[in-house]
Amino acid sequence: MDPSVWRWLPDDLLDRILSLLPLRSLIALRPTCRRFSSLLRTPSFLSLLSSSSSSSPSSSFLLLSHPQFSRHSLPLYDPSTDYWKTITLSSSSLLSSSYGLLLFSLGPSSLLVSNILTNSSTTIPSPTLSSSSSSSSTATTTIISSFPSSSPHGYYIFLSNSDWIHLYSSRSHSWSRFPGFRSLLSHSSRNGVSFHGSLYFTTPEPSSVLAFDLEAGTWGPGALPALPDDLAFARLVSGARGKEEEEERLFLVGGVGSDGISRSLVAWEMVGGGGRSRRWEVVGRLPELMCRKFVSVCYHNYSHVYCLWQAGMVCVCCTTWPEVLFLKVGRGTWHWLPRCPLLQEKWSCGFRWFSFAPDLYALV
Numbered sequence: 001m002d003p004s005v006w007r008w009l010p011d012d013l014l015d016r017i018l019s020l021l022p023l024r025s026l027i028a029l030r031p032t033c034r035r036f037s038s039l040l041r042t043p044s045f046l047s048l049l050s051s052s053s054s055s056s057p058s059s060s061f062l063l064l065s066h067p068q069f070s071r072h073s074l075p076l077y078d079p080s081t082d083y084w085k086t087i088t089l090s091s092s093s094l095l096s097s098s099y100g101l102l103l104f105s106l107g108p109s110s111l112l113v114s115n116i117l118t119n120s121s122t123t124i125p126s127p128t129l130s131s132s133s134s135s136s137s138t139a140t141t142t143i144i145s146s147f148p149s150s151s152p153h154g155y156y157i158f159l160s161n162s163d164w165i166h167l168y169s170s171r172s173h174s175w176s177r178f179p180g181f182r183s184l185l186s187h188s189s190r191n192g193v194s195f196h197g198s199l200y201f202t203t204p205e206p207s208s209v210l211a212f213d214l215e216a217g218t219w220g221p222g223a224l225p226a227l228p229d230d231l232a233f234a235r236l237v238s239g240a241r242g243k244e245e246e247e248e249r250l251f252l253v254g255g256v257g258s259d260g261i262s263r264s265l266v267a268w269e270m271v272g273g274g275g276r277s278r279r280w281e282v283v284g285r286l287p288e289l290m291c292r293k294f295v296s297v298c299y300h301n302y303s304h305v306y307c308l309w310q311a312g313m314v315c316v317c318c319t320t321w322p323e324v325l326f327l328k329v330g331r332g333t334w335h336w337l338p339r340c341p342l343l344q345e346k347w348s349c350g351f352r353w354f355s356f357a358p359d360l361y362a363l364v
Contacts, residue, residue: 015039015044015045018039018045019045026039037119059078059080059311059357059358060079060310060311060355060356060357061076061077061078061079061355061356061357061358062076062077062079062310062315062324062337062353062354062355062356063075063076063077063087063094063097063353063354063355063356064076064077064340064343064351064352064353064354065094065351065352065353065354066343066347066350066351066352067350068344068347068350072088072089072090072091073086073087073088073089074086074087074089074094075087075340075342075343076356077337077340079310079311079313084340084341084342086342087116089102089104089114089116090102090104090112090114090116090121091104091105091106091112093105093106094352094354095111095141095142095143096141096142096143096354097143097354097355097356098142098143098144098155098194099357099359099362100115100117100356100357100358100359100360100361100362101113101114101115101143101155101359101362101364102114102115102116102143102354102356103141103142103143103157105141106123108126109125109126110123110124110125110126111123111124111126111141111157112124113143113155113157113170113364114364115359115362115363115364116358117358117359117360118360120363120364121364122364124157124168126159127159127166127168127175127177141157141158141159142157142158142159142192142199143155143156143157143158144156144157144158144194144199144214154169154170154171155170156168156169156170156214158192158199158212158214160180163179163180164177164178164179164180165177165178165179165180165212165217167214167217170364176217178217178218179219192212193236193237193238193250194214194238195236195238195248195250196223196248197213197214197215198211198212198213198214198222199211199212199214200212200222200224200236202227202234202235202236204233206231207227207231207233207234207254208227209221209222209224209227209234209236210222211223211224223278224250224270224278225270225272225277225278225279225280227252227254227280228252228254228256228266228268228280230256230257230258231254231255231256232254232255232256232257232258232259232260232261232262232300232302233254233255233262233302233305234252234253234254235252235253235254235305235306235307235316236250236251236252236253236307237250237251237252237253237307237308237309237314238250238251238309239251239309239312239314249269249270250269250270251267251268251269251270251283251307251309251314251329252267252268252269252270252280253265253266253267253268253307253314253316254266254268255302260300261300262291262295262298262300262302264285264286264288264291265285265286265291265294265316266282266284266285266286267282267283267284267285267314267327267329268280268281268282268283269281269283269329283327283329283332284314284327284329284332284333284334286325286334287334290325290334290336293336294316294325297318297320297321297323298318298320298321304318304319304320305317305318306318306319308353308354308355309355310326310355311355311357312328312329312330313326313327313328313329314326314327314329315337315353315355317351317352317353318351319349319350319351319352320348320349320351321351322339322340322343322347322351323336323337323338323339324336324337324353325337
């Protein structure tokens with residue numbers, strides 16, 4: 001077809017044709033001209049895209065952050081193509097990600113919430129911290145997109161610092177302050193896991209769970225079943241069955257052993273509910289040879305271990321190791337994601353992974 005034909009097409013017809021393209025192709029077109037750059041922010045085009053059969057769930061990626069990476073540029077891994085690329089971001093200080101939104105630090109006085117797919121962002125002043133609080137660099141900061149929610153584009157920012165919890169709501173555009181559990185948050189896994197309106201934290205051996213209700217601003221035991229016995233460490237992971245399914249899933253990854261030493265690594269999924277008692281059901285056991293490598297990486301110091309959900313996979317990461325261990329939940333198989341080729345050999349710690357699922361409708 002003669003390329004000049006495209007310039008004579010009416011805008012509404014061209015939009016209909018473009019809406020049939022995969023989201024990946026639309027993103028690739030964005031740098032080519034000003035109109036394509038603003039296309040994903042146009043309400044009429046977004047309406048076409050949502051009604052098109054091509055608007056199937058977009059790809060989900062892994063972002064890798066490290067203190068030595070150049071400013072505003074981070075590696076991105078696409079599991080569907082086994083391909084690495086570099087992505088330019090609003091800031092190199094990435095703190096958290098959730099359902100298409102990324103949370104950055106702009107210094108001690110402000111945070112940035114960004115949807116890089118639509119090139120939209122908003123700056124949020126950080127809460128005023130008391131003089132007795134520790135510095136903001138030691139705070140636990142997490143963004144939680146509401147899922148499911150009557151306001152699907154809403155989000156919270158959870159910031160714990162010293163004895164207080166600071167919670168930002170995108171609905172009220174304001175911060176609230178609640179009493180915190182200093183001993184819990186200083187020894188638990190750094191970031192909580194969002195599940196059914198609460199943020200869940202696990203504690204060290206003996207492992208237990210405590211929940212922070214995001215609506216009420218109160219602490220409690222939550223609605224989870226008791227954790228399995230003989231856990232040297234425990235991490236919770238929340239995910240969804242699919243981008244179109246408003247159903248959350250909750251997983252538990254734990255090292256089974258005693259005296260702080262893991263002999264095996266097991267993954268469970270919480271099943272039940274809806275009138276049935278909830279329980280933890282085993283969905284994967286790490287093979288012995290892979291477990292030996294995992295234990296040697298951690299050297300029985302599990303404070304560096306964290307987990308995340310990535311498009312049907314439970315990923316087990318360590319800040320001191322550049323590879324990712326992941327479980328394909330549907331198949332029950334374990335794999336290692338090789339070292340990022342953009343990493344230099346001398347970089348030995350500070351690795352931080354984030355799951356990123358682009359979402360056109362995640363409003364900032």
